[in-house]
Amino acid sequence: MGLDELKxxxxxxxxxxxxxxFKTFVKAENVDFDYVKRCIEKNDTGKCLVSVLDKFGMYLAFNEGKNGKPLSRNTSMQYxxxxxxxxxxxxPAQRHIVEAKLLSMGKTLESYCMKRDGKVVNKAPPCSKSDLKKMILYLxxxxxxxxxxxxxxxxCMLWYLFGRASDLTLVRKQNLSVDAAEVFLFASSA
Known part of the structure; x- marks a missing residue:
């Protein structure tokens, strides 16, 4: 009994x-799978494996499914x-050589499929403490x-509470006010 049987x-x-x-993709490229296998085995740098999976990713991104529509993001990523x-x-000998590159390619494929499906792709970097400081100084x-x-x-409160997301849910702009004497007031919502 092997670990494969436990899947x-x-x-x-x-x-x-x-x-x-994958084999359908290789066949669509008019190449024999054994030839692809031999090429990957002979290339110790992993470039052949990366190239094959890069082309496979492109195939998945632009291939149409049975109903004539592009494959869904989940299907493409699963394949x-x-x-x-x-x-x-x-x-197995090439895994450690190409794993990081293939992970990056997978993220690119997923991002493309999300954009293609009309979903929002958040590309904004996270806000750091120095970014908050610059915004406060500007204000x-x-x-x-x-x-x-x-x-x-x-x-300022966001900066103070930075890293404690549960506390941020309690702060709303409506709870903050500045009175006529320009005194800052914080009204609790409880």
Whole structure:
């Protein structure tokens, strides 16, 4: 009894389907699978394996399914991941050489498929403490209304609470106000 026998049935079926899709891709390229296998075995740098999976990713991104529509993001990614893992099993010596590159290629494929499906892809980098400091300094230098000071106060609190997401849910802009004497007030929502 091997570890393969302990895999869930769905995983086994997904892998079989992905391998079938990979072999269909190789056949569509008018290449024999044994030739691809020999090329990957002879190339110790992993460039051949990366190139084959790169072309397979492009095939998945632009291939149409049975109903004439492009493959969904989940299907494309599942086929890509399962094929990659299967090729790692077939060529274990190249895994450590190409794993990081193939992970990056998988993220690119997923991002493309999300954009193609009309979903929002968040590319903005996370806000750091230095970014918060720059925003606060800008607001203080250019403030001309109580609302600007309110925004600065909210950013100060965000800066203070940075890293404690559960505390941030309690702070709302409506809870902050500046009275006529320009005194900052914080009203709890409880």
């Amino acid at each position: 869930p049935g769905n995983t086994k079926r997904a892998q079989v389907t992905a391998i079938k899709a 890509y991941r399962q094929s990659k893992m299967w090729l790692f099993e077939v060529f 203080y230098q250019n403030a001309c209304s109580p609302s600007d000071y309110q925004d600065a106060a909210l950013l």
